[in-house]
């Protein structure tokens with residue numbers, strides 16, 4: 311399919327060309343390095359699977375696994391408890407069969423729903439209009455994942471000095487639920503890559519830090535009575551409210567006393583309650599109240615300590631009071647999601663290499679969470695850098711500019727050359743021979759992109 315300005319084309323899901331097929335040169339320049347399929351082919355194939363987080367992603371995962379296995383990748387899957395969702399780790403071994411070290415390219419394959427959105431084209435069929443590729447996940451983040459697969463596949467018939475790992479996760483959009491098992495498996499297998507790119511949309515700029523994102527639910531159980539007998543009941547809403555106020559006071563303390571980190575648009579740890587339900591009637595002492603709160607901790611501020619402080623107040627202070635004189639009150643706290651904060655070591659060889667290749671030396675700290683913290687926590691040098699603008703994510707008519715895909719392909723190809731290249735012994739800190747021009751952008755380092 312030829313893509314030119316003002317031309318509209320739907321992406322066909324093409325069968326894999328026979329092994330040894332020559333590089334495909336396209337009018338748009340995408341995929342010129344590949345012996346097989348192009349980035350656009352792969353992105354289109356991924357978008358065709360409706361992997362909204364509530365659905366199983368096995369169709370997509372099995373398709374990618376089967377295709378990559380056939381090209382010599384070593385594939386491992388890790389499943390969720392239900393078995394309906396899986397992470398995929400597909401590793402293209404080095405020439406000597408080695409699987410440890412090398413470059414890891416990681417992205418989630420779940421997407422947010424299209425419910426209630428009006429799209430100009432089928433969200434599950436990639437559509438190219440005016441140099442943009444439209445579809446659910448085009449930007450967040452099947453654009454990156456498809457490009458990463460295409461770049462890895464392009465090296466399937468070349469001897470590498472170090473492996474390329476593709477790490478695809480499930481359920482990022484609902485709290486980074488899949489990535490921990492994926493990373494645990496990478497560690498358990500002793501694969502620890504030399505560097506990992508998490509390709510969330512950053513306009514191919516380098517993001518080196520973000521806050522942690524933590525979600526927890528509190529359930530308060532009281533004792534129902536007619537409201538005229540209120541002192542005989544236990545008012546679950548009122549105890550929940552006291553814990554909510556405590557959470558608010560902790561937020562106030564972080565805002566006033568820090569710690570602070572320059573470069574974040576909100577330079578301190580935040581907490582807030584976002585959902586509350588409780589009670590059945592105004593004249594009944596409420597027996598139940600549930601609320602859900604979140605906190606976003608700066609790198610270096612331990613999430614566990616924040617949660618423990620809330621738990622201590624609930625169980626050590628409020629609960630004994632609730633149970634006097636009726637011993638039937640209860641408070642339960644449950645952590646629903648926890649994505650660790652992330653801050654890359656700026657002087658590390660991997661960070662230096664990525665900055666050199668992208669030409670981007672700005673410090674960028676963002677307020678949203680990604681899976682980068684999970685990789686970083688496991689000792690894998692990690693950065694966030696991917697095609698597309700987060701402003702396009704999660705919306706109707708989500709798109710990614712083809713120029714961004716092209717740039718991503720350049721950066722990943724250069725990273726593979728430098729970290730896994732066929733030239734023996736090239737260290738990843740070696741100076742670049744062919745730096746890619748720096749991206750345009752404000753580079754103010756304070757823009758919240760999610």
Ligand SMILES: [Zn+2]
Nearest residue numbers: 418450451510
């Ligand atoms: Zn994302």
